[in-house]
Amino acid sequence: MVGLNRRFLIGDFRGAFVVEGKGKNPIESIFRLMIKHKFIDGLLTCSKTGDSPKLILKSDEVELPSRNTCFGVNSLLKRAIQKYRFSRLAVYAPACTFDGLNKTQYFGIGCNWTKTAISLKVGFLCPGLLTENGFTAEVSDITGKPGKVERFYFDRGELFYLLEDGSSVKVSPSIHHHYINSACRYCLNMAAKGTDITCVSLKEEDKVLFIVRSERGWSTLAHLQKVSPGEVLFRKADGELLTSVENFLREKILLNIADIVERVELGLPVPKWNDNKLRKFYRIWNSVDVNFEEEVF
DSSP states (O other): OOOOSHHHHTOOOSEEEEEEOTTSOHHHHHHHHHHHTTSOSEEEEEOTTSSSEEEEOSGGGOOOOOSSOOOOGGGGHHIIIIISOOOOEEEEEOHHHHHHHHHHHHSSSSHHHHTTTEEEEEEEOOSOOOOHHHHHHHHHHHHSSOOOEEEEEEETTEEEEEETTSOEEEEOHHHHTTTSOGGGGGOSOTTOTTSSEEEEEBSSTTEEEEEEOSHHHHHHHHHHHHHSTTSSEEEEOOHHHHHHHHHHHHHHHHHHHHHHHHHHHHTOOOTTOOHHHHHHHHHHHTOSSOOGGGOOO
């Protein structure tokens, strides 16, 4: 059976840090520095509201989505590489964007023009994406009245929304599960494994948890510290913070797995999964003697 341990939920990583931006969003500060010092040609992400893709070329234009909604990022990828001839792009998006991007890079689908074009992959921990109507319906369900969501964050293993009126709403995974996009209900990679860095939004707007996964992510942050020391502050994340993130992911992924298993047993197709991967996962989830380390999803 699959063990829902830290390696499965969060994935392998080289280090975890709480990054402080001194009153500013530290992720935005880092991308501004990268563009300013020409570490990257541009940044592919979404608008602040997350409803439209955006290609950012100037440091003073950097603005990242603050909610768990981010659609269409890869639609600008071909234009950025083939029209503008960029070869050092950074991408900030949820895991599903990188699932598609990694296929183009490593599985021969269009790899001739994306293989070496991406300089840095930064994903955010995503509990599931919502549309504008989804946010309105979810907040109405929880509070009894509609409210506009400004940002989402995690605090002590719980998901919260900060609303336009300044109030915060705790979002139960079981309620959240019913309002996210249908494909998000079958995702097992909410922690953005397969990226260089995973960001986890925290309660304080100028603090973010960075889970650094790759040598590229590690060296990029080290070089930024050299060229702009003190712009952002790093301190090692304590085990309690990582455990709280792990606990949230476990609760949410169990809901996703329940939906996957139900659809398999009913003989229904599952979004994002092909038949072979689905059979492999189902066999492992219901077995006690399969070596999970030999399986790849």
